[in-house]
Amino acid sequence: MRSHLLNDTTAEQYRRSVTEGIERVAAKLAATDRPFTGVTVDALAPTIDAIDLDKPLLDTAAVLDELEDVYLRDAIYFHHPRYLAHLNCPVVIPAVLGEAILSAVNSSLDTWDQSAGGTLIERKLIDWTTARIGLGENADGVFTSGGTQSNLQALLLAREEAKTDSFAKLRIFASEVSHFSVKKSAKLLGLGQDAVVSIPVDHDKRMQTVALAHELERCKNDGLIPMAVVATAGTTDFGSIDPLPEIAELCEQFGTWMHVDAAYGCGLLASVKYRDRIDGIERADSVTVDYHKSFFQPVSSSAVLVRDASTLRHATYHAEYLNPKRMVQERIPNQVDKSLQTTRRFDALKLWVTLRVMGADGIGQLFDEVCDLAVEGWNLLAADPRFDVVVEPTLSTLVFRYIPAAVTDPAEIDRANLYARKALFASGDAVVAGTKVQGRHYLKFTLLNPETTADDIAAVLDLIAGHAEQYLGESLDRAS
Ligand SMILES: Cc1ncc(COP(=O)(O)O)c(C=O)c1O
Secondary structure, eight states: OGGGSSSSSSSSHHHHHHHHHHHHHHHHHOOOOSSSSOOOOOHHHHHHOOTTSOOOOOOOHHHHHHHIIITTOOOOOOOOOTTEESSOOOOHHHHHHHHHHHHHHOOOTTGGGGGHHHHHHHHHHHHHHHHTTTTTTTTTEEEEEEEEHHHHHHHHHHHHHHOSOOGGGGEEEEEETTTTTTHHHHHHHHOOTOOOOEEBBBBTTTTTTHHHHHHHHHHHHOEEEEEEEEEBBBBBTTTBBBBHHHHHHHHHHOOEEEEEEETTTGGGTTTSOHHHHHHHHHGGGGGOOOOOOOSSSOSEEEEEEEEGGGGGGGGOOOOOTOOOOOOHHHTOGGGGGGGGOOOOOHHHHHHHHHHHHHHHHHHHHHHHHHHHHHHHHHHHTTTTTEEEEEEOOSSSSSEEEEEOOOOOOOHHHHHHHHHHHHHHHHTTEEEEEEEEEEEEEOOOOOOOTOOOOOHHHHHHHHHHHHHHHHHHHHHHHHHO
């Protein structure tokens, strides 16, 4: 069994084995003609259930054959131009190379003595990101597992900076279309049930700052503590960007921590054309960025950045075995001092290899392309009487709904759209997402693939209309 350990004696086997896996994936990617096979849980589960994990195949090729049946064949392929559903980007090859290297070397980024150069690379990427944001000389941050963890950590720091034990009095202000991880964080941080105050959005799905000012004032008058405002730079559904400069003003006025959730909109930090859309982000106290959403990085790759490095001390604990206090005096950089995690992947390497191969402009151009594609999609939808489309895109999502001319019952239209999404998924021809707008069911395209064309969008719209019409036709038959 020692022959399976990766070391000096098995380097050749490592090369063979990983190459074999890469060959399979490469062949798969080349042959994928749909984003999904449409397999159902009931059809796939027995294949996986039947595998006896206590009876190994003892042969890599056989395992890869088996993997074809249990995973590769039916996986959802984000690289396919008709995968248009969630915030999953196709990944760039330099990042995948980084991923292969980091898992083989397997550095753990908690301490210098488990990563050495890895620590410095991560720190340099954090500095690069804070400079792109414009957070100033004292900024810092750390890589995290994703936007959810970044938001949690940012709000932990905000809670501690509020300097109170009366957690029940703390309030977080976030728009009604902010990410649910804000509410989840409030709960995890021990805040009260009413801790998150939902601020209405305007027609473009951006936080209404007049309403925010009103709520901040009310909070103060009620003797409560405005702990943080979460501004979203790229809402999950609409890609809308809250008015960052106005929010920054209000945060300053009320002495409130400003967190910018740029999990999605962070792609604009590299944008060649649209960077100004996130102007004002430089005034944040903390920022969430998800490189795995708009920097074309594999999951996971995310970071939380802060204006004042010293606030990261709220996540610092010392353990004699790992990062004793004396190491701080010795100026040994232990990233665990800043992180909610202990053992931690060297995800930063993926971004490093990407920037060194492609450069930031390369990433930014790809993101600009999907923003431009969304405008093309908007034009198609706005001109198509079969669809109602919600807001003009700021980033790369489109929220819309099929509205048949002959049907007026909104509940029936809901059902037709829900059906269309399901039927499309089952066909595997395309994958789209769904959401609710003012209580009604809508469909969503999240465009993150520069290979997707306006023709793809038009074709998927036709498929959606076809499925919805089929549902309505059958529904009429049922009624008669
Ligand atoms: C605006 C926003 N914030 C946070 C998150 C959570 O990010 P993650 O899924 O990486 O935890 C998402 C995910 O879609 C998001 O859209």
